[in-house]
Amino acid sequence: xxxxxxxxxRPPGRAHLADPVLHEVGDPHAALRALRRWDPVGWQPVExxxxxxxxxxxxxxxxxxxxxxxxxxxxxVMLNMLGRPEPARDQQFASSDPPRHGLxxxxxxxxxxxRAVARHAPAIRSFVRGMLHPADGPxxxxxxxxxxxxxxxxxxxxxxxxxxxxLARWVAMSxxxxxxxxxxxxxxxxxxxxxxxxxxxxxxxxVLDHRRRPRGDLVDLLASMPLRPGAVVANCYSLLxxxxxxxxxxxxxxxxxxxxxxxxEEWARRPDRIDRAVEEALRFTTPAGHFMRLTKRDTTxxxxxxxxxxxxxxxxxxxxxxxxxxxDADTMDPDRHPNRHLAFGDGRHYCLGAxxxxxxxxxxxxxxxxxxxxxxxxGEVERVRSTWLAGIRRMPVVGRRR
Amino acid sequence: MPTRPELESMLTRLWSEKLNxxxxxxxxxxxxxxxxxxxxxxxxMDLYDRLGVEVDAAVLFLKxxxxxxxxxxxxx
Numbered sequence: 001x002x003x004x005x006x007x008x009x010r011p012p013g014r015a016h017l018a019d020p021v022l023h024e025v026g027d028p029h030a031a032l033r034a035l036r037r038w039d040p041v042g043w044q045p046v047e048x049x050x051x052x053x054x055x056x057x058x059x060x061x062x063x064x065x066x067x068x069x070x071x072x073x074x075x076x077v078m079l080n081m082l083g084r085p086e087p088a089r090d091q092q093f094a095s096s097d098p099p100r101h102g103l104x105x106x107x108x109x110x111x112x113x114x115r116a117v118a119r120h121a122p123a124i125r126s127f128v129r130g131m132l133h134p135a136d137g138p139x140x141x142x143x144x145x146x147x148x149x150x151x152x153x154x155x156x157x158x159x160x161x162x163x164x165x166x167l168a169r170w171v172a173m174s175x176x177x178x179x180x181x182x183x184x185x186x187x188x189x190x191x192x193x194x195x196x197x198x199x200x201x202x203x204x205x206x207v208l209d210h211r212r213r214p215r216g217d218l219v220d221l222l223a224s225m226p227l228r229p230g231a232v233v234a235n236c237y238s239l240l241x242x243x244x245x246x247x248x249x250x251x252x253x254x255x256x257x258x259x260x261x262x263x264x265e266e267w268a269r270r271p272d273r274i275d276r277a278v279e280e281a282l283r284f285t286t287p288a289g290h291f292m293r294l295t296k297r298d299t300t301x302x303x304x305x306x307x308x309x310x311x312x313x314x315x316x317x318x319x320x321x322x323x324x325x326x327x328d329a330d331t332m333d334p335d336r337h338p339n340r341h342l343a344f345g346d347g348r349h350y351c352l353g354a355x356x357x358x359x360x361x362x363x364x365x366x367x368x369x370x371x372x373x374x375x376x377x378x379g380e381v382e383r384v385r386s387t388w389l390a391g392i393r394r395m396p397v398v399g400r401r402r
Numbered sequence: 403m404p405t406r407p408e409l410e411s412m413l414t415r416l417w418s419e420k421l422n423x424x425x426x427x428x429x430x431x432x433x434x435x436x437x438x439x440x441x442x443x444x445x446x447m448d449l450y451d452r453l454g455v456e457v458d459a460a461v462l463f464l465k466x467x468x469x470x471x472x473x474x475x476x477x478x
Contacts, residue, residue, distance in 0.1 A: 087438035194464075200439045201459035204446055208456060229447035230440030 014039060017054050017315065017387065018046045018079055020178040023289070024385035029330070032056055032318035041304035044313075049083040052292065052311035053301065058322035058342070060302040061314040064293060066347040068097050071293035071312060073349060079292055079387050080177065080192060082311055091231040094238045098348055104235060105352065107221055111156075114355040120155045124360055127151040128367045135371075138378055141395040145251050148364065149244040152356045157239060158206070158215045170198040171244045176386035181393055196237075203236040204229075243353050249287035249384075249391030251364055256381050256395060257284065257332050267334055268369035277334040278361045283341035284332040286317040289390040291345060316342050317390050373402045404453075409475055412452075413468045420445050432466035439463070449475075 015022055015031030022028055035042060035056040045051040055061055064071050073095055076086035088095045093104040110116065128151055135144050146168055153159045159167065172182040173195025184191045207229070210219045218239060222232045258264040267277055290313050297308045306312065319342045321329040326336070344351035351357065379396030404412065410428055417432065418424050420441050432442060442462050450456055453475065461474040 087440050091440060197439060197463035198460065200443060201463040204443050204459040205456070208447075208450065228440070228444055230443040233443040234440055 014042065014044075017044055017290075017313070018052070018082075020176075020385045020387050023387060023390060024179075024383050028317070028390070029321060032315060032321065033323075036318060036322060041302040041306075046082060050311070052079070052082060052313045053304070053306055055301055055312060055314045056318040057302060058319040058325045061316065061319035061342060062346050064301060064312055064314050065291070065342070065345055065349070068101075068348055070296055070299045072097050072296050073101075073293060075292070075294035075311070077291050077293070077349075078175070079290060079313060082292065088231075088234040088237075091227070092234040092238050093352070094242070094349065101348060104225065104227070105348075107225065108218060108235075108239075109352060111218060111221060112352055112355060114359075117152075117356040117359055120152060120356070121359060121363065123155055124151045125363050125367070127154070128360075128364050132367055132371050135399060136401050138396065138398050141255060141375075141397050141399075142248070142252055142392055145248040145364075148248045148251070148360065151360050151363075152353075153240070153243055156218050156243070156356070157236070158210060158217050158219060159240075163202070167199070167202065167240070167244065170195045170202070171241060174199060174241060175245045176384050176389045179385040179389075179393060199237055199240065200233055203233045203240065207232055207236065239353075242351065243356075245389060246287035246391070247357055247360065249389065250281050250285045250361055251368065252392040252395055253285035253287070253390075254281035254332065255368075255375060255397075256392060259375050259377055259397065261332070263332075264375055265373075267365075268372075270334065271366060271369065273334055274362055274366060276337060276339070278358060278365060279339045279341065280332055280334055280336045281361065281365070282343040283320045283326070283336070283339055285390070286320045286341070286343045287389060287391045288343070288345075288351075289317045289386075289388050290315050291349075316345065371401060372399045374400045376400075403476070406472055406476065409472045410468060413449075413471060416445060416448060417468065426468070428468040428472070430467060432462065437466070442466070 022031060035054060040057040041060060042054050043051055044054045055064055074086060074089040074097060076084065077094055086095050090096050090100050093101055096104065131147055147164055150159065150161055150164050154161065172179065173191045176182050177188040177192040182191060184194060206219060207223055210223060214220045219236055222235050258267055292311055292313045295306055295308050295310050295312060299306050301312065323329045344354040376398045378398045381392055382394040384391045384393045414426050417426050421435050421437055423435050426435065446459050446462055455475060455478050457474045457478050461470055
């Protein structure tokens with residue numbers, strides 16, 4: 001038991017991180033702060049299933065993510081897979097451990113380096129301009145940014161713009177199955193299953209379409225690997241979810257904070273520091289909230305003993321607000337440096353799409369700052385009801401163009 | 403194009419191979435028999451390669467019975 005530091009005489013009641021409502025209307029950062037202080041590696045029971053170890057401090061999160069010998073990805077990597085078999089284990093890069101993981105990821109990664117994705121910059125910029133072009137006056141910034149993944153999913157996977165509204169809905173059903181905007185009347189489990197199957201069916205057709213008309217993109221690359229058809233589709237699914245789910249939430253949550261603190265213009269007039277601003281927006285918003293691992297052997301995390309076979313969930317949004325690593329962690333500071341945030345994870349599963357995400361966000365913020373002089377709030381910001389996706393589903397604002 | 407009974411028996415064989423289950427009825431649910439999304443994709447790809455027709459994958463993923471699948475193959 002930890003001794004209470006001066007001025008903090010009692011730990012608050014423990015928050016249930018697996019409760020999606022906490023992340024929607026509660027104060028998840030207060031809950032995570034309390035866990036970092038009082039219970040940094042703590043057991044969280046889950047109703048109807050076993051439970052998981054919640055890891056909330058930066059150093060412990062990194063230790064888990066960089067030790068794939070102990071912490072396996074083969075049991076699924078999101079809390080909604082807790083206690084369920086992962087059919088894509090060892091078939092999909094996200095659900096594999098080395099060395100299998102590297103065989104699938106290696107060839108993809110060579111097409112996703114900073115240098116390799118730089119050639120897409122003009123297409124991304126023209127897409128972003130087209131997206132921002134008609135926006136003026138009262139608008140929902142969540143709607144405005146919902147198509148952002150298409151900026152790179154078009155060039156990288158050959159996904160046509162016309163398909164995005166359906167895909168975005170199925171992606172939301174697959175990562176935020178409790179959210180009222182995504183959830184079907186039959187409930188979260190049915191929503192998750194339906195979103196997942198719709199995406200699989202769509203991606204199977206996408207693979208067949210690439211067979212007939214190869215484009216030299218990531219889908220062709222996966223189809224050329226020694227993988228069964230189901231594994232090709234499962235890896236396309238990883239790429240689509242990795243690329244499609246989280247990225248719009250970075251500009252949404254960052255702009256919401258800039259509006260809240262009145263610092264939009266301060267950020268907008270310093271295009272020279274855009275790279276640091278993007279990193280800080282990533283740290284502060286961290287839309288991919290957690291990742292799960294299963295222990296392959298008895299181990300300890302932060303001094304806490306964890307038996308083999310247990311689920312360990314690292315909370316990236318918490319690690320990125322760890323006050324022992326980031327001074328003034330709850331302030332979004334565009335000059336923050338160094339800024340070794342974990343928004344893209346760490347270790348072998350570090351986000352494959354990080355270079356293209358950084359490029360897209362830099363272009364998006366450049367174009368946003370160049371296009372809009374100011375934003376005013378025009379209604380309540382609604383957050384997503386999800387344990388995984390830390391983000392915003394509705395954001396009414398009034399934008400004034402320059 | 404094969405007839406309905408031919409298709410049914412071909413699909414029943416294909417499902418048994420993938421799922422390692424016998425017997426299989428035409429109204430059985432692929433996922434209830436132990437199928438998963440990866441197996442469903444394998445099965446559809448096999449079907450495309452054997453018959454040369456691209457049936458709507460959503461049929462197997464959302465209405466996962468042999469009867470529905472045969473309807474879809476015959477319609478396409």
